[in-house]
Amino acid sequence: MTPLARSFWYAGSIAVTALVVVLWQAIADHGGIPPVFLPGPDRSWDALVAGLQGGDLARLTGATIERMVYGWILASLFGIALGALIGSSRLAREYIAPTLELVRPVPVSAFMPIVIAFIGLTGDMVLIVIAIGSIWPVLLATVHGVSAVEPRLVEVSRSLRLTRLATLWKIALPNAQPDILAGMRLGLTVSLILAVIGEMLTSEDGLGSYILLAGRTFHSADLFAGVILLGAIGLVSNLALQAIEHRMLRWTRR
Amino acid sequence: MSKLAKGILFPVLFLLAWEIVMRATRMQSDSLAPPSEIAAAFWRAALDGTLAQRTYETLRAALTGLAVGGGLAVVMSIALGLVPAFARLMRFSIEALRPVPSVALIPVAILVLGFGYAMEISLIAFSAFWPVLIYGHAAIVNIEPQLLEVSRVLRLGAFGRVTKIVLPAALPRYFVGFRLSAAVSLIIAVTVEIAANPMGVGHELMVASQSLHPDLMFAMVLWIGLVGWSLNAALLFAQRRLFGPAGAGVAAR
Numbered sequence: 001m002t003p004l005a006r007s008f009w010y011a012g013s014i015a016v017t018a019l020v021v022v023l024w025q026a027i028a029d030h031g032g033i034p035p036v037f038l039p040g041p042d043r044s045w046d047a048l049v050a051g052l053q054g055g056d057l058a059r060l061t062g063a064t065i066e067r068m069v070y071g072w073i074l075a076s077l078f079g080i081a082l083g084a085l086i087g088s089s090r091l092a093r094e095y096i097a098p099t100l101e102l103v104r105p106v107p108v109s110a111f112m113p114i115v116i117a118f119i120g121l122t123g124d125m126v127l128i129v130i131a132i133g134s135i136w137p138v139l140l141a142t143v144h145g146v147s148a149v150e151p152r153l154v155e156v157s158r159s160l161r162l163t164r165l166a167t168l169w170k171i172a173l174p175n176a177q178p179d180i181l182a183g184m185r186l187g188l189t190v191s192l193i194l195a196v197i198g199e200m201l202t203s204e205d206g207l208g209s210y211i212l213l214a215g216r217t218f219h220s221a222d223l224f225a226g227v228i229l230l231g232a233i234g235l236v237s238n239l240a241l242q243a244i245e246h247r248m249l250r251w252t253r254r
Numbered sequence: 255m256s257k258l259a260k261g262i263l264f265p266v267l268f269l270l271a272w273e274i275v276m277r278a279t280r281m282q283s284d285s286l287a288p289p290s291e292i293a294a295a296f297w298r299a300a301l302d303g304t305l306a307q308r309t310y311e312t313l314r315a316a317l318t319g320l321a322v323g324g325g326l327a328v329v330m331s332i333a334l335g336l337v338p339a340f341a342r343l344m345r346f347s348i349e350a351l352r353p354v355p356s357v358a359l360i361p362v363a364i365l366v367l368g369f370g371y372a373m374e375i376s377l378i379a380f381s382a383f384w385p386v387l388i389y390g391h392a393a394i395v396n397i398e399p400q401l402l403e404v405s406r407v408l409r410l411g412a413f414g415r416v417t418k419i420v421l422p423a424a425l426p427r428y429f430v431g432f433r434l435s436a437a438v439s440l441i442i443a444v445t446v447e448i449a450a451n452p453m454g455v456g457h458e459l460m461v462a463s464q465s466l467h468p469d470l471m472f473a474m475v476l477w478i479g480l481v482g483w484s485l486n487a488a489l490l491f492a493q494r495r496l497f498g499p500a501g502a503g504v505a506a507r
Contacts, residue, residue: 009342009343009345010342010345010346012342012343013342013343013344013345013346013347014346016343016344016346016347017346017347017350020347036365037365037366094257094260094261095260095261095263095264096264097261098260098261098262098264099261099264099265102265102479102483103479105437105479105482105483105485105486106475106478106479106482107440107441107444107445107478107482108441109441109444109445109448109449109456110444110448110456110459110474110475110478110479111475112448113448113459113460113462113463113464113471113475114285114463114471114472114475116463116464117284117285117463117466117468117471118285118286189355192355193355193356193357193445196355196357196358197357197445197448197449200357200360200449200450201448201449207358208357208358211358211361212360212361214361215361215362215364215365216361216364218365220365223361223362223365224362226358227354227358227359227362230354230355230358231350231351231353231354231355231358234353234354234355235349235350235353238353
């Protein structure tokens, strides 16, 4: 397909989305659904703009993003460090990796009540849960990437008499880079989900508590505005990481 | 030492150390219980029927949601796969909708449907929709062109082409999509129960945490993990048995 045809089709797909929004408006206006349950795009958009300009929405969005990013950075640092430790040692791989596989299928939100029991319904609790929850994709990807180095590269490091640390730093970690980045992208998705649930449970400032309150008080336009913002955070963060991944992995394609 | 023994050594030592430290220090805690008490709490919950009841509620919601979301995704992916123009036109809508975190829809579902099965199932269906859609679409796009030529030679109608050629060829990947969606379904079910919906194992876990019963709380976490692990193991086993190398050729996880 030529680039022109591709952008033509893409414009068409945007038009389809616009059509869906128009349909949503029509249903909201004439569909007989009470406006409490289904606000039209016009009212949702007004609520979004009003909230961002005069209200708290911008601050709450910032709080949620901050929580998500801090938790994710914590998880990524610990995940890569622990993963490198476990992945580069045969002993640790044999004795500890099976335990990780055992814990992995536990839904991460199930850790939340445990952390609540220890430190209560606080902002720290949310941060810790985000870190614990989004460490798994990074940790497992790093273990896999570091341990699956091509045998010839291992021989190279041996004949160069590299120390273990140097092998890890110069060969194993670069080798694991695609896995790690993919794991981090998954981890960011998880941390957004956990940030939202954590805010819902603790009523800490953020979009999670905002949409829960808006729903409970039947302010459905505000609720939809919050959901739209959360969708936008998910979309933008994912696109940004994809772009970073694309740039950083240029060397693997050659 | 066998591989299994090596793998199991660490958790066993960890549990032993946990038990010994808690007994030696006579620790009284609202957030921690020794493994022996956790096992006892688990046994009690298993005997008085709460465990079975709560697990039934969670699994019923998860599996119904999986069936609804996965079913819709199968229909949608066939349409996307067989009509490229449709796939191109839907691209932006799908890209815009997919990153919406399913938990952000919890308040919407509560508002419209109230608490109970309907709200939980609709959220699970939304989450379970995507893996099946993506794997299914990829499966159909990647079908051997020769197979489609065969269907043309045989003069199969649209319905015969889908049921006799497309679906059988795409089945292994659909299964992988469903396996991922099953894991997602259970996660979302437990998450919705912890965050809002008063039913199922997630709610039981939350109540145990807030009423300061650490023994029951850890027992429920272990049980949820065990259910998730068994579900995944069973589906992996089925995948290997049913599709063998055809299934293994698709991404491992």
